[in-house]
Amino acid sequence: MAVVGAGPAGLYAAYCAGFRGLSSVIVDALPEPGGQIAALYPEKKIHDVAGHVAVRGRELVEQLVAQAAQFGPRYVLGRTAATLTRDPAGTGWELGLEDGGQVRAGAVVIAAGLGRSVPRTLPCLRPYEGRGVAHHVPRLDAHRDRDVVIVGGGDSAVDWALALAPIARSVTVVHRRAAFRAHEHGVRQMYAAGVQVLTDAQVTACHGVRRLEEVRVTTGEQELRLPAQALVGALGFLTSLGPVADWGLRVENRLLAVDRTMRTNLERVYAVGDICTYEGRVPLISVGLGEAATAANHAAVELRPGSRLAPEHSTDLDAVPVS
Template sequence: MSEAPVRTDVAIVGAGPVGLFAIFECGMLKMHCHVIDTLEVPGGQCAALYPEKPIYDIPGFPRVGAAELIEQLLEQAAPFEPVYHMDQRVEKLERNGEWWRLTTSRGSVVEAKAVILAAGVGAFGPNRPPLENLQSYEGQSVFYYVTKPEDFRDRSVVIAGGGDSALDWSILLADIARKVYVVHRRPKFRGAPDSVAKLHALAEAGRIELVVPYQLDRLEGQDGALQAVIVRDFDDAERRLEADRLLPFFGLSMDLGPIRDWGLDLDRQALTVDPFTCETNLPGIHAIGDVASYRNKLKLILSGFSEAATAAHAIHPRVHPDEELHWEYSTTKGVPGKA
């Protein structure tokens, strides 16, 4: 059953870095935002997939960790008091007079004068290995993302996969976990050459154990508490790895989901927008970041930041139709609560 609708100036779909910066840009123009995201915490892929990874192309930051960038963006948005609706997906988008009505998978209803779709490549989730009773371990012993490496201190961890995520976390957790097994179906890994070299160096030093060529076969445990991971090679030989944590890194499945059914013009997995306003074919619906498509589009975080500003300025007349916009630089205008 849907809740009573709440009304706001702008609804932002997606709480990744670009969506978070859109809160700031709208706030500077006196527009309040509600933000909806499928993940449990803000940050998008930066928070869910690579919080420890450095980013090098953010202006003013020669190097910034993904998690640190999200923390800074949240702090930057905080003075404008956004409302976050996390762990839910927008299922329906429909017109209600002068308002756009968004209904989520949890029954929340948000009505807004304008909508900014900052959904990245769409809702994403992990590619789960085909293991019996896997879901009974998820969230307690099996995790697809690492948000707090300290949660794995002194744990015995099996990491499955051969790409960058598997390598990065194997290297980082080697200094934290009691034991790290790396399970991959072949001896060759697909990650960055420097990471592959570090992985083999750690294995030679005895700080991690490479379990290759093996694949996950089944889990042993009780009531969500993992006790062992059983792996099997291509000769049908088994190994039992005593472990209390499993991190399967087999990539993501990404899909625009219900967005496809909202009558928006699509360009493959993206939405066609006017580059001068970031508006879609539906008036009042804007798209920014990776989900937006136009000629010579660059899929960079900094491009998404620029698009957030473009969309906010284009939306302002819709939210404040009787107010002429006299834009001032932030250095002269300031931010609420800041000197």
């Protein structure tokens, strides 16, 4: 089974496939497993995974990688899946990679998250990209004793503010509206943590010699100058399906339509996680993990007709790695 995407849903799909005795290959354009969690918020705490009061992104990825490792999945990382075509025998699929490589599999699970993502930004931030301006925080400790400005009003902006408040010298959140899109509980925590919050405000300029040193914020008719050695632009992302859009899959609202088995309109091709859509779907990591289990078990039945859909109880079996 081929899995496109090495985020949580993709990693769990590989584990579930292995549990059913299937081998798997995981393809991802990023150089390491974890998907957007590893790339964008490895230090953020995640609160929607069953069995965890809260778990840091990197810890969740480490646990999912270790879980899948019992069955020896093969990783093809830093390489983009560009095409999907029938294999010559017409019984399986070929994933064509951008560098000319190929992966053949009897079934495919697409767990590509939001597809290709480009961060939204502001014109005044672009000259300082990589010189103090970033769109995520891979390591919280890198901002110790810094003055940090966070631009945005969604959950990511509030989460970064809460995570950095105990570490940075100062944290200021700048939001262009009066009301936050973020969860109300998080917003209350942010104010209680002593974060400076500027609403109805906009970052209009950045200054610094070699790196960012100061930002200017306009609020009403007032212009403020804030010291800033780091600015996090939490303004969301522009997303697209990328090459997946050309694979002959049924697309609804820029997502892949699936049925209750997580199958797309193509035989033995499934989609799970944030890239899929169906009526009533809730976009949570925990939901994506359940979808991965559903897809992998249905793929097992497709590849081995006559086998049971429901796997044996995991508490009754010793895991045996696939050779």
